[in-house]
Amino acid sequence: xxxxxNTVGDVAVITLKNPPVNALSYPMRKAVMSExxxxxxxxxIKAIVLIGQGKGFCGGADIHEFDTPEAGLEPTAWTVIxxxxxxxxxxxxxxxGICMGGGFELALGCHYRxxxxxxxxxxPEVKLGILPGAGxxxxxxxxxxxxxxLNMIVSGTPVVAEMLAAIPKQTLIDALSNGIDTLLDDAxxxxxxxxxxxxxxxxxxxxxxxxxxxxxQFARNMTVPGLVAGNAVKYCIQCVEAAATQSFQDGMKVExxxxxxxxxxxxxxxxxxxxxxEKMAGKVEGISRDTPQREIRxxxxxGGGLMGTGIAMNFLNAGIPVTLLEVSQExxxxxxxxxxxxxxxxxxxxxxxxxxxxxxxxxxxxxxxxDALADADLAIEAVFETLAIxxxxxxxxxxxxxxxxxxASNTSTLDLNKIAGFTRRPQDVVGLHFFSPAxxxxxxxxxxxxxxxxxxxxxxxxxxxxxxxxxVVSGVCDGFIGNRMxxxxxxxxxxxxxxxxxxxxxxxxxxxxxxxMGPFRVADMAGNDISWxxxxxxxxxxxxxxxxxxxxxxxxxxxxxxxxxGGWYDYLPGRRDPQPSLIMEEIIRAHRDAIGIRPRxxxxxxxxxxxxxxxxxEGARILEEGIASRASDIDMVYILGYGFPAWKGxxxxxxxxxxxxxxxxxxxxxxxxxxxxxxxxxxxxxxERLADHYDTF
Ligand code: 3HC
Numbered sequence: 001x002x003x004x005x006n007t008v009g010d011v012a013v014i015t016l017k018n019p020p021v022n023a024l025s026y027p028m029r030k031a032v033m034s035e036x037x038x039x040x041x042x043x044x045i046k047a048i049v050l051i052g053q054g055k056g057f058c059g060g061a062d063i064h065e066f067d068t069p070e071a072g073l074e075p076t077a078w079t080v081i082x083x084x085x086x087x088x089x090x091x092x093x094x095x096x097g098i099c100m101g102g103g104f105e106l107a108l109g110c111h112y113r114x115x116x117x118x119x120x121x122x123x124p125e126v127k128l129g130i131l132p133g134a135g136x137x138x139x140x141x142x143x144x145x146x147x148x149x150l151n152m153i154v155s156g157t158p159v160v161a162e163m164l165a166a167i168p169k170q171t172l173i174d175a176l177s178n179g180i181d182t183l184l185d186d187a188x189x190x191x192x193x194x195x196x197x198x199x200x201x202x203x204x205x206x207x208x209x210x211x212x213x214x215x216x217q218f219a220r221n222m223t224v225p226g227l228v229a230g231n232a233v234k235y236c237i238q239c240v241e242a243a244a245t246q247s248f249q250d251g252m253k254v255e256x257x258x259x260x261x262x263x264x265x266x267x268x269x270x271x272x273x274x275x276x277x278e279k280m281a282g283k284v285e286g287i288s289r290d291t292p293q294r295e296i297r298x299x300x301x302x303g304g305g306l307m308g309t310g311i312a313m314n315f316l317n318a319g320i321p322v323t324l325l326e327v328s329q330e331x332x333x334x335x336x337x338x339x340x341x342x343x344x345x346x347x348x349x350x351x352x353x354x355x356x357x358x359x360x361x362x363x364x365x366x367x368x369x370x371d372a373l374a375d376a377d378l379a380i381e382a383v384f385e386t387l388a389i390x391x392x393x394x395x396x397x398x399x400x401x402x403x404x405x406x407x408a409s410n411t412s413t414l415d416l417n418k419i420a421g422f423t424r425r426p427q428d429v430v431g432l433h434f435f436s437p438a439x440x441x442x443x444x445x446x447x448x449x450x451x452x453x454x455x456x457x458x459x460x461x462x463x464x465x466x467x468x469x470x471x472v473v474s475g476v477c478d479g480f481i482g483n484r485m486x487x488x489x490x491x492x493x494x495x496x497x498x499x500x501x502x503x504x505x506x507x508x509x510x511x512x513x514x515x516x517m518g519p520f521r522v523a524d525m526a527g528n529d530i531s532w533x534x535x536x537x538x539x540x541x542x543x544x545x546x547x548x549x550x551x552x553x554x555x556x557x558x559x560x561x562x563x564x565x566g567g568w569y570d571y572l573p574g575r576r577d578p579q580p581s582l583i584m585e586e587i588i589r590a591h592r593d594a595i596g597i598r599p600r601x602x603x604x605x606x607x608x609x610x611x612x613x614x615x616x617x618e619g620a621r622i623l624e625e626g627i628a629s630r631a632s633d634i635d636m637v638y639i640l641g642y643g644f645p646a647w648k649g650x651x652x653x654x655x656x657x658x659x660x661x662x663x664x665x666x667x668x669x670x671x672x673x674x675x676x677x678x679x680x681x682x683x684x685x686x687x688e689r690l691a692d693h694y695d696t697f
Pocket of ligand 1: 020021023059060061062063064077098100101102103105124125128131132133134136279280
């Protein structure tokens with residue numbers, strides 16, 4: 001059932017029932033319309049209350065329904081809102097939990113609103129690359145003023161009911177209720193009081209802004225480029241400007257036209273994909289939602305370096321005690337100091353108060369002996385990336401940890417099954433690959449070993465949510481999803497330098513495409529000695545994998561990146577912004593001479609296609625091998641872990657948008673280039689298969 005009609009005295013109560021967030025799906029819209037009609041017809045009914053069941057009032061339009069025929073079927077959200085607003089009997093929205101997007105617009109169409117304290121109101125549309133398209137941009141400015149409304153609409157940020165109710169002269173919230181328990185009663189009291197009053201409509205209120213032209217120009221100037229790609233922010237401002245300068249009807253026309261334009265945009269398709277991909281990522285194939293979980297009350301972190309301390313902070317932030325283990329007092333002190341320093345800087349920036357800082361530090365126990373981990377429910381190893389060192393650590397963990405504890409490795413490339421094999425409990429071993437800085441980056445790659453137990457997977461996936469990470473499951477392979485794919489991008493980036501591009505040109509082209517940072521800037525920050533070590537290992541394990549030699553020339557010249565003051569770029573002491581490097585230019589020139597390549601002019605399109613399609617081709621192989629279970633998981637890894645632009649939806653979505661047959665043809669053309677590792681450019685069978693059927697990942 002999508003909604004339900006009850007009566008309390010002479011008040012009809014329509015309850016929105018569409019779990020989990022009462023999204024405005026077609027069946028729900030239909031049900032509300034028919035219950036409204038019944039309430040209007042029934043002469044005994046004098047007023048109507050609209051309330052949501054479950055966790056909130058309404059989370060907005062049904063995101064799953066966009067793109068389906070149901071989205072446009074009558075009654076649309078516009079029709080429902082109009083019918084509520086035109087009702088001759090007063091309609092009171094009783095709002096709790098969440099009131100977002102189309103749900104907020106539904107509430108704005110009602111004549112009165114009672115909100116439970118703590119309710120979050122938001123127009124998150126802009127985060128999907130669209131705008132509130134069912135009257136929100138026209139009604140909200142009339143209810144809370146142009147400036148407040150514009151802030152909410154262009155930011156998408158939730159505002160709590162108490163704050164909205166405190167806005168001078170606002171007409172959004174007529175009464176605050178103490179909570180969900182009192183909400184319906186309070187709404188019925190208000191409804192009964194208003195029976196004899198002509199229902200007021202927000203649309204009839206004036207909407208004024210002093211010096212409107214100057215104000216909206218200022219708003220446009222203040223828009224941060226790249227906040228949300230595409231036209232969403234620009235159009236939001238245009239709609240609110242129409243609210244302040246035109247009639248309600250004309251403003252609605254502007255809103256509708258711009259909304260429809262955004263609905264047809266590639267940014268919206270991408271951002272909607274990302275929203276749904278993020279929700280999907282948490283679901284592990286073959287593991288049901290009711291799989292029992294192990295309790296995690298204390299966490300041990302082995303290694304107090306950059307990764308270990310960042311990992312520890314995630315748990316401290318979530319109120320979970322952490323034992324931090326190091327081999328020497330000096331290293332341990334350094335680790336504790338790093339954590340304290342990070343919190344101190346958050347305190348300085350006003351992101352943390354002293355009480356919280358003290359509470360978090362109190363949860364941290366430094367330790368020098370593995371025995372201190374005996375009572376930990378989960379231990380995460382974040383030590384140097386060699387199998388020999390991992391062996392020592394896992395044998396030690398196996399010896400001291402209690403039965404049922406989870407043993408996790410933060411390895412980014414090594415064989416998790418081998419690591420599990422160092423213990424007598426491979427079923428309790430899992431990979432938890434955090435991304436640096438581990439306390440900030442949202443991505444967590446959860447590596448499922450051949451023997452990892454289902455309840456271990458269920459536990460760590462739920463734990464990821466508690467520490468505010470988006471977990472994506474990867475099978476075992478060299479580099480897992482993210483690093484295995486990036487390796488192919490980096491190989492192509494190296495070949496592009498051999499052939500004539502400069503690191504700067506490649507970085508700029510990728511940044512223009514939307515990547516947070518070009519690959520060579522990232523490499524300089526991560527350390528070129530690290531990538532060199534990985535190539536050394538690969539040369540033994542995968543001698544078939546060809547690399548440009550330029551990375552080795554860089555390493556041999558001691559240019560290890562930011563930390564050595566030079567890498568692909570030069571760096572001034574204490575600075576991280578890259579400067580063009582004459583030394584590097586010379587190294588590249590000498591390298592090209594040595595391998596006998598005469599540089600050619602390479603355009604940005606080739607750069608972007610070779611680097612992004614390298615991700616796509618390897619991504620397709622990863623899918624075929626079952627390392628990732630969905631293309632959308634791969635997209636999440638790249639958006640959250642590697643700075644791929646969300647508004648392009650991730651590499652696999654991007655390839656879908658390009659058309660897989662075009663992608664396959666372009667790959668085949670790259671295969672003609674002897675310097676680009678032609679064998680790699682044979683399109684993965686999955687791409688050819690899908691392209692043949694005009695299908696998508
Ligand atoms: N449509 C369909 N499903 C939705 C949804 C929506 N608008 N909002 C949330 N859901 C689903 C999620 O997919 C998830 O499904 P799952 O359980 O199968 O994974 C479930 O609800 C719970 O979502 P969360 O895990 O995100 O729950 P939270 O409690 O953490 O957050 C929320 C709830 C704040 C509502 C958050 O889900 C959210 O931000 N949703 C998006 C809201 C939104 O963007 N609304 C605007 C839609 S566009 C619109 O209304 C256009 C209009 O102007 C015409």
